[in-house]
Amino acid sequence: MAEKKQVEQITSMEVDFAQWYTDVVKKADLIDYTSVKGCMVFKPAGYAIWELIQKQMDERFKATGVENVYLPMFIPESLLEKEKDHVEGFAPEVAWVTMGGLQPLTERMCVRPTSETLFCDFYKNEVHSYRDLPKVYNQWCSVVRWEKETRPFLRSREFLWQEGHTIHATFEEAEERTVQMLNLYADFCEQVLAIPVIKGRKTDKEKFAGAEATYTIEALMHDGKALQSGTSHNFGDGFAKAFDIQFTDKDNTLKHPFQTSWGTTTRLIGAIIMVHGDDNGLVLPPKVAPTQVVIVPIRQQSEGVLETAQKIKDELTAAGLRVKVDDTDKSPGWKFAEAEMRGIPVRIEIGPKDIEAGKAILARRDTGDKSECGISDLAGTVETLLDTIQKEMLERARTRRDSQTYTATNREEFDKIFAEKSGFVKAMWCGDVECENKIKEDLSVTSRCMPFTDEKVADTCVCCGKPAKHLVYWGRAY
Amino acid sequence: MAEKKQVEQITSMEVDFAQWYTDVVKKADLIDYTSVKGCMVFKPAGYAIWELIQKQMDERFKATGVENVYLPMFIPESLLEKEKDHVEGFAPEVAWVTMGGLQPLTERMCVRPTSETLFCDFYKNEVHSYRDLPKVYNQWCSVVRWEKETRPFLRSREFLWQEGHTIHATFEEAEERTVQMLNLYADFCEQVLAIPVIKGRKTDKEKFAGAEATYTIEALMHDGKALQSGTSHNFGDGFAKAFDIQFTDKDNTLKHPFQTSWGTTTRLIGAIIMVHGDDNGLVLPPKVAPTQVVIVPIRQQSEGVLETAQKIKDELTAAGLRVKVDDTDKSPGWKFAEAEMRGIPVRIEIGPKDIEAGKAILARRDTGDKSECGISDLAGTVETLLDTIQKEMLERARTRRDSQTYTATNREEFDKIFAEKSGFVKAMWCGDVECENKIKEDLSVTSRCMPFTDEKVADTCVCCGKPAKHLVYWGRAY
Numbered sequence A, B: 001m002a003e004k005k006q007v008e009q010i011t012s013m014e015v016d017f018a019q020w021y022t023d024v025v026k027k028a029d030l031i032d033y034t035s036v037k038g039c040m041v042f043k044p045a046g047y048a049i050w051e052l053i054q055k056q057m058d059e060r061f062k063a064t065g066v067e068n069v070y071l072p073m074f075i076p077e078s079l080l081e082k083e084k085d086h087v088e089g090f091a092p093e094v095a096w097v098t099m100g101g102l103q104p105l106t107e108r109m110c111v112r113p114t115s116e117t118l119f120c121d122f123y124k125n126e127v128h129s130y131r132d133l134p135k136v137y138n139q140w141c142s143v144v145r146w147e148k149e150t151r152p153f154l155r156s157r158e159f160l161w162q163e164g165h166t167i168h169a170t171f172e173e174a175e176e177r178t179v180q181m182l183n184l185y186a187d188f189c190e191q192v193l194a195i196p197v198i199k200g201r202k203t204d205k206e207k208f209a210g211a212e213a214t215y216t217i218e219a220l221m222h223d224g225k226a227l228q229s230g231t232s233h234n235f236g237d238g239f240a241k242a243f244d245i246q247f248t249d250k251d252n253t254l255k256h257p258f259q260t261s262w263g264t265t266t267r268l269i270g271a272i273i274m275v276h277g278d279d280n281g282l283v284l285p286p287k288v289a290p291t292q293v294v295i296v297p298i299r300q301q302s303e304g305v306l307e308t309a310q311k312i313k314d315e316l317t318a319a320g321l322r323v324k325v326d327d328t329d330k331s332p333g334w335k336f337a338e339a340e341m342r343g344i345p346v347r348i349e350i351g352p353k354d355i356e357a358g359k360a361i362l363a364r365r366d367t368g369d370k371s372e373c374g375i376s377d378l379a380g381t382v383e384t385l386l387d388t389i390q391k392e393m394l395e396r397a398r399t400r401r402d403s404q405t406y407t408a409t410n411r412e413e414f415d416k417i418f419a420e421k422s423g424f425v426k427a428m429w430c431g432d433v434e435c436e437n438k439i440k441e442d443l444s445v446t447s448r449c450m451p452f453t454d455e456k457v458a459d460t461c462v463c464c465g466k467p468a469k470h471l472v473y474w475g476r477a478y
Helices: A002-006 A018-025 A044-063 A084-093 A117-126 A170-191 A238-242 A269-277 A306-318 A331-340 A352-357 A375-405 A410-419 A433-443 B002-007 B017-027 B044-063 B083-094 B117-125 B171-193 B238-242 B266-274 B305-318 B332-341 B352-357 B376-405 B411-420 B432-442
Strands: A031-033 A040-042 A072-076 A095-100 A103-109 A135-144 A158-168 A197-201 A212-220 A226-236 A258-265 A294-296 A324-325 A348-349 A359-364 A371-375 A405-407 A424-429 A446-451 A468-474 B031-033 B040-042 B074-076 B096-100 B104-112 B135-144 B158-168 B198-201 B211-221 B228-238 B258-265 B293-297 B321-323 B346-350 B357-364 B370-374 B405-407 B424-429 B446-451 B472-477
Touching: A002 B357, A018 A269, A031 A446, A031 B117, A040 A044, A044 A135, A044 A158, A044 A170, A044 A269, A044 A433, A103 A371, A117 A158, A117 A238, A117 A258, A117 B031, A135 A410, A158 A170, A170 A197, A170 A212, A170 A226, A170 A258, A212 A269, A212 A375, A212 A446, A212 A468, A226 A238, A238 A258, A258 A269, A294 A331, A306 A324, A306 A348, A331 A348, A348 A352, A348 A375, A348 B031, A352 A359, A359 A375, A371 A375, A375 A405, A375 B031, A410 A424, A410 A433, A424 A446, A433 A446, B002 B096, B040 B044, B044 B135, B044 B158, B044 B171, B044 B266, B117 B135, B117 B158, B117 B238, B117 B258, B158 B171, B171 B198, B171 B211, B171 B228, B171 B258, B211 B266, B211 B376, B211 B446, B211 B472, B228 B238, B238 B258, B238 B432, B258 B266, B266 B376, B293 B305, B293 B332, B305 B321, B305 B346, B305 B352, B305 B376, B332 B346, B346 B352, B346 B376, B352 B357, B357 B376, B370 B376, B376 B405, B411 B432, B424 B446, B432 B446
Parallel strands: A294 A324, A294 A348, A405 A424, B293 B321, B293 B346, B405 B424
Antiparallel strands: A031 A040, A072 A103, A095 A103, A095 B096, A135 A158, A158 A258, A197 A212, A197 A446, A212 A226, A226 A258, A348 A359, A359 A371, A424 A468, A446 A468, B031 B040, B074 B104, B096 B104, B135 B158, B158 B258, B198 B211, B198 B446, B211 B228, B228 B258, B346 B357, B357 B370, B424 B472, B446 B472
16 A cells, blocks of 8 residues: 555564564554653553453453452562562562651562562461451552563563462362463453463473462464463462461361462563564454544545444444544545554445445455445444454464474474574473573573473473473573 | 341441541451551452442543553652652652662652653653644552551552543643543542532642642541542643643644643542441442342241342342342341441342242341332342432432531631531631631641632631631541
């Protein structure tokens, strides 16, 4: 389209994927940089995606019995230090508050990087008897980690997330909740974000500081890099012991309860961009598109055009869709390119000739396909089309992910794939951290997860050749 | 009710209002204290009220064109200092971050006490032409003010709120938005929280640091004390000048734009408690009650009772109501008292005899009134009853507020009222801050607002006797 040049071009993803990403983030108006180094402004178009994620994920949480709470943003240093692994994992990257008003604090506090310690402190007061269990709480909030290198949505000093924290009478119940939430995340990514994910367990090297087991969902970006998209941790009774949380069980003995936590972040928006986007900009799955349909009037000065556009908008809105009319004084071509940049799933074009013929043009953002539709049939047709787009976006992403997933049975094959290609590599591992370290050092490749499967692609470890214990998905990661 | 004693009694509000408030907050399970001094945990029952406030207020915002954004929680010191009055107002009560990870920061940053300075910094990049105006943005977040004395919901070091920040081409447009949001808040309080408010303008002494004009809604609590429940500020172009924000207007000249901000906080939950609560606990207006109807089965072991309770729950839930069945093994009397403590608007009692007679008992939390209703008519009857409760709660609160609103024409009357009673006193004021200071010093009474009215209750200032300029609502305040 010649008119596309009216909109400032974004870098092609084939030429420079990192620059393409930055261009899309800026030109789709999702984010702005600020005077606060490493922190971002979520602009309306970016924040609205997060609101749609929140709403739909929160409904799914609540359907499983989750209740929302809000805990303080500050953690006194002595509280952070109670669990040894946890403090070692987080202390180097927290922001410290040392002054309150004009007075130095007697004990410094960090801004929460995550809230396990605060929830433990809270549960210690709340949980005394088996009758008080389980508690299945979640909070939506922002957290701070003092990162050195930052990238919009993927890594910033402050980010938005949800963190669930639960406490149970038995290990089995905690494990069940850990897996339940992992499955919820995986379903959410597939059904709402149209992003297929690999579910699995993290190796000890990659697990969360203080966790007994960390489960993860891993997605593959357009450039073949992996993105950890959500994690769910089983803490066993480690935190309960460190924080001295005990309850009287049915058998009248004192026991330590078992805990979990699970989180997803605004990084999911980065995943949407890098899984679905193309060289014309953002491509949003309909379920998280703040605007699902843009109506572009053609020759809008002509009699009846804007009125018809508005009438169509009202009908689609009444059908529950999120619709805008672009009646600015820009040219239609400019409006098309802008709507594409912003990832709006469906565009309706309506001009005097269309009105005369009683029809409108529908254009899909994801495929570029155009079709005609009778004006009176628009609501139903567009609803169906949005469902189709949602489903096909998932299928395309799955097909691409699968085509970028390789298998290696020995180190030579493994190295060759990572030298020539980018994607997931399935290969066996002996369970020794030395092999993980070596692969990371040699290739900047990390173990993404051990999938829940009996699949075996070889008998020996891809690194050391000793007998293999686990199938691992390996990849370069964000 | 004899069984009421099973539930730990709360202090009567006549005996000790402050203790009554604390008891209700704790026993209705809204809040917990934490290891972080001055910060609270919002427990599920408390946070769910905030979620309902957020949802309904946010819908009203969006209907007026508000878009949500999210800005960083940190403000570099140099940014905070750009507007003189503003920094003087806030610097003494902020929390300072001085370390990031293991390194001291080159410039310390405060945790936002409010975000005018961040929005100015953001708008400076965003606003260049009249085409970029207006911007009508809001964020839901938490803020920190290093208070010395704290009380749940009313004053804490961290609290949740929304802050709207808008920017306009003209003073008139900014003023219109300021008043529009004040009216939105007032309607919200009346229609959703069932709390009548007085709208008016703050005196210069009481206005926001950096504002040209501050408007407020003031509510009256059960004990006759005022609670500032929301504010809306017109900044003129003061912030734009301090931050050097300029735009090219239609006439091709550079101009400073005009700004507003407006906010409400979790303090509204404190207002709900203190306006509607009674000696049996919380009384929630149906529109913000996380549970609107509790069904208490009587003789629940009898055949068909729990099934019928569940069936009623399903029917009411399908009608869009928020319903719970209390099928715990506590006695009905205990369940009644607990539901009252938690402020659930309607209780349905259903036992074997009721089922036989095809009816159920409905009990109102606000009045204690009981009535019978045919089981098949429950959904419609309860919906109507909730509407009635919502309306009558507002009317009762208005009647009480009016009965606690007095008029004083001179200082003697004024002092006598505040010596004997508690409430709003309408009295004239000359406009001189010295009179405000004197009244505050003598009586701990402050000017709450200058209402939007031509009403005059005298010709002279209630304090100094000089010619009066404004009618003022005076009161003791939280």
